[in-house]
Amino acid sequence: MTSIVPKEQSSGSKNELSTEEHEDFRLFGLIAFLIADGMTFAGFFAAYLTFKAVNPIGPDAIYELELPLPTLNTILLLVSSFTFHRAGKFLEKNESKQCQKWLLITGVLGVAFLISQMFEYFTLPFGLTDNLFASTFYALTGFHGLHVTLGSIMIMIIWWQTRVPSGRVNNQNKFPFEAVELYWHFVDGIWVVLFIILYLL
Amino acid sequence: MTISLKPNNSSPEKLQPTGWLKYLSFSLDHKVIGLQYLVCGFLFYLIGGSLAGAIRVELISPLSDFMPREVYNQVLTLHGTIMIFLWIVPVVNGAFGNYLIPFYVGARDMAFPRLNAVAFWLIPPSGLMLITSYFINGAAQSGWTAYPPLSITTPAAGQIIWILSVLLLGGSSIFGGINFIATILKLRRPGLKLMQLPMYCWAMLGTSILVVLSTPVLAGTLILLSFDIVAHTGFFNPSLGGNVIVYQHLFWFYSHPAVYIMVLPAFGLVSEILPIHSRKPLFGYTTMVFSIMGIVVLGLVVWAHHMFTSGTPPWMRLFFTIATAFIAVPTGIKFFNWVATLWGGKISLNAAMLFSCGFIINFVLGGITGVALAQVPFDVHVHDTYFVVAHFHYIVYGGSVFVIFSSIYHWFPKFTGKMLNENLGRFHFIITFIGFNLCFAPQHWLGLNGMPRRVAEYDPQFQLINQISSVGALLMALSTLPFLWNILQSILFGEEAGDNPWNALTPEWLTSSPPPVENWDGEAPLVLEPYGYGKKDSNETQEAIR
Numbered sequence: 001m002t003s004i005v006p007k008e009q010s011s012g013s014k015n016e017l018s019t020e021e022h023e024d025f026r027l028f029g030l031i032a033f034l035i036a037d038g039m040t041f042a043g044f045f046a047a048y049l050t051f052k053a054v055n056p057i058g059p060d061a062i063y064e065l066e067l068p069l070p071t072l073n074t075i076l077l078l079v080s081s082f083t084f085h086r087a088g089k090f091l092e093k094n095e096s097k098q099c100q101k102w103l104l105i106t107g108v109l110g111v112a113f114l115i116s117q118m119f120e121y122f123t124l125p126f127g128l129t130d131n132l133f134a135s136t137f138y139a140l141t142g143f144h145g146l147h148v149t150l151g152s153i154m155i156m157i158i159w160w161q162t163r164v165p166s167g168r169v170n171n172q173n174k175f176p177f178e179a180v181e182l183y184w185h186f187v188d189g190i191w192v193v194l195f196i197i198l199y200l201l
Numbered sequence: 202m203t204i205s206l207k208p209n210n211s212s213p214e215k216l217q218p219t220g221w222l223k224y225l226s227f228s229l230d231h232k233v234i235g236l237q238y239l240v241c242g243f244l245f246y247l248i249g250g251s252l253a254g255a256i257r258v259e260l261i262s263p264l265s266d267f268m269p270r271e272v273y274n275q276v277l278t279l280h281g282t283i284m285i286f287l288w289i290v291p292v293v294n295g296a297f298g299n300y301l302i303p304f305y306v307g308a309r310d311m312a313f314p315r316l317n318a319v320a321f322w323l324i325p326p327s328g329l330m331l332i333t334s335y336f337i338n339g340a341a342q343s344g345w346t347a348y349p350p351l352s353i354t355t356p357a358a359g360q361i362i363w364i365l366s367v368l369l370l371g372g373s374s375i376f377g378g379i380n381f382i383a384t385i386l387k388l389r390r391p392g393l394k395l396m397q398l399p400m401y402c403w404a405m406l407g408t409s410i411l412v413v414l415s416t417p418v419l420a421g422t423l424i425l426l427s428f429d430i431v432a433h434t435g436f437f438n439p440s441l442g443g444n445v446i447v448y449q450h451l452f453w454f455y456s457h458p459a460v461y462i463m464v465l466p467a468f469g470l471v472s473e474i475l476p477i478h479s480r481k482p483l484f485g486y487t488t489m490v491f492s493i494m495g496i497v498v499l500g501l502v503v504w505a506h507h508m509f510t511s512g513t514p515p516w517m518r519l520f521f522t523i524a525t526a527f528i529a530v531p532t533g534i535k536f537f538n539w540v541a542t543l544w545g546g547k548i549s550l551n552a553a554m555l556f557s558c559g560f561i562i563n564f565v566l567g568g569i570t571g572v573a574l575a576q577v578p579f580d581v582h583v584h585d586t587y588f589v590v591a592h593f594h595y596i597v598y599g600g601s602v603f604v605i606f607s608s609i610y611h612w613f614p615k616f617t618g619k620m621l622n623e624n625l626g627r628f629h630f631i632i633t634f635i636g637f638n639l640c641f642a643p644q645h646w647l648g649l650n651g652m653p654r655r656v657a658e659y660d661p662q663f664q665l666i667n668q669i670s671s672v673g674a675l676l677m678a679l680s681t682l683p684f685l686w687n688i689l690q691s692i693l694f695g696e697e698a699g700d701n702p703w704n705a706l707t708p709e710w711l712t713s714s715p716p717p718v719e720n721w722d723g724e725a726p727l728v729l730e731p732y733g734y735g736k737k738d739s740n741e742t743q744e745a746i747r
Binding site for chain 1: 312313316375378379380382383386388413414415416417418420421422424425428432433434435436441442443444446447450451454
């Protein structure tokens with residue numbers, strides 16, 4: 001797998017930078033970064049679970065979560081992963097119009113998730129500093145929401161860049177698309193874990 | 202899919218400054234970035250060293266007379282943070298890693314050169330931010346561990362700046378780690394197998410895995426801590442229902458591996474230096490590789506041995522004691538391999554070799570006290586005393602800093618093309634070694650007799666020992682002078698080194714000194730036996746490469 005194929009240019013002088021081709025390992029770097037990012041979440045989850053195990057919630061503390069809205073959020077994100085994948089299939093076939101359509105749907109689903117999350121924040125009966133669990137809830141969902149926000153912005157950039165004829169992302173230059181897709185699946189996966197730990201446990 | 206690195210006529214590389222100005226630019230050359238790390242780290246070392254000097258001056262007398270107590274707390278916090286995050290971690294990883302790893306894998310640069318430059322340029326601003334916080338409203342006062350509730354109750358401005366600075370440095374470290382993993386695993390020259398790489402590559406691979414897995418946890422923890430300070434949440438604040446023990450767990454989940462992040466690359470560097478200066482192959486290459494990976498795995502599951510006095514339950518004490526004691530096994534394997542490498546070799550006692558041998562001696566002493574500290578009954582007795590200070594400095598100064606000096610003596614001819622003065626180097630080693638042991642060996646006694654760390658005032662019965670320790674610190678400070686003079690005179694009037702003054706076989710010596718921009722004028726040499734000293738066929742290989 002690992003290969004640098006040095007292709008020395010016979011005409012190149014000593015001082016000229018050499019031309020060489022190697023495998024594209026930008027996705028590899030992104031995966032390493034996502035592992036690091038996942039460890040941040042792992043730290044947060046560990047903190048939350050320990051709090052839950054060790055620190056009893058006070059008798060007058062309010063910490064109640066409703067299930068319907070986060071379930072809707074879960075569905076929104078899972079569907080958006082699917083639509084992103086769909087867009088990728090069309091990019092592969094070089095059908096930019098279809099690809100753009102599915103990307104737009106993905107981006108709208110991401111924004112819908114954020115709006116729904118904000119709606120949940122405003123309807124919850126507790127605030128950031130009310131108690132330990134309230135603080136941890138907002139820290140965890142907020143940190144995840146930050147990831148969704150960044151992801152939605154990146155999806156919109158990709159959507160703009162897949163336009164024909166002047167867009168820079170196409171099936172010759174797929175890396176930006178693949179990177180955002182990988183990131184988006186990662187954010188979805190984190191949400192599923194977060195949903196189980198925060199809402200179901 | 203392939204990327205081609207075709208230079209076009211408007212290539213930004215051509216607009217980059219040349220000469221010494223390139224060291225102040227956003228250069229993408231891994232060698233320039235490596236030296237940027239090294240010089241920047243050394244400047245911070247001088248600042249952190251001055252702070253250590255201030256601490257030792259304060260401790261000459263039992264009273265708090267040299268500086269106010271708050272200032273003493275700030276000085277010890279800045280000393281610890283600067284030395285760890287701005288000197289040892291960036292230099293053993295960033296400086297030598299960036300300079301050497303592309304040579305060792307036979308590449309022309311790191312996998313992500315631009316990310317590499319970003320990772321370096323995060324360091325000077327965060328370092329300056331950290332230091333200038335002293336002049337704003339007082340720097341952080343809660344030590345490099347920033348334990349809550351202390352870090353929540355001390356003045357907020359300094360603590361928040363400290364957190365921001367450590368977050369930036371952590372980010373820099375993660376970017377570097379990702380880059381090293383990609384370079385070592387993906388950018389190897391065709392025909393070069395993992396088990397043929399020089400040992401420093403393995404050390405950096407292990408270290409980078411630790412960086413990528415543990416640093417983000419520290420970042421998350423510090424974000425929660427900053428919420429506690431700024432937004433008055435109660436994650437780690439017991440008066441608001443929070444849990445300080447969770448902070449300690451999360452903090453040490455990073456900060457224990459951080460010790461290996463500081464010392465594993467040093468292991469790798471020593472494994473490069475010893476074979477060259479004793480003209481023998483590195484003993485036990487395979488066992489070295491497995492012990493590095495063993496240390497990586499074990500290093501992730503021993504963190505709670507820092508918390509034996511924090512009310513840890515018995516089963517946790519048992520597990521972490523055993524796991525910690527187990528680390529002595531791979532570390533011991535490495536130690537005996539180094540001794541076996543030296544055994545019967547043609548040892549040249551130059552400065553690089555002396556510092557490496559100093560490292561082996563100091564590190565064994567620090568390792569023995571480390572195994573002792575893993576035992577709960579003993580740890581409870583000496584927790585937060587000068588015994589821990591002595592142990593820690595034997596590891597990071599006697600270990601990592603000795604290796605940094607050794608590596609500078611070893612690779613300076615490659616960096617600059619000039620030789621250093623060996624006699625001045627030996628003189629530097631002798632003063633450093635005596636000063637270091639004079640400074641820190643007596644502190645074991647102080648700790649065993651109950652002198653707590655991080656205090657400006659102490660029981661008068663400890664005065665004499667503290668004064669001896671301060672004399673040692675003075676010697677350590679003075680030892681920097683012959684070193685700086687050596688560097689200066691070598692750059693100005695040093696004799697030419699030639700390409701390979703040590704007759705080494707590792708790839709960085711098989712090019713000119715200093716190396717050209719893309720490391721080799723022609724194709725990268727394929728070095729299958731980097732430690733083949735004293736073997737007939739490998740000498741022929743070396744001739745063939747030339």
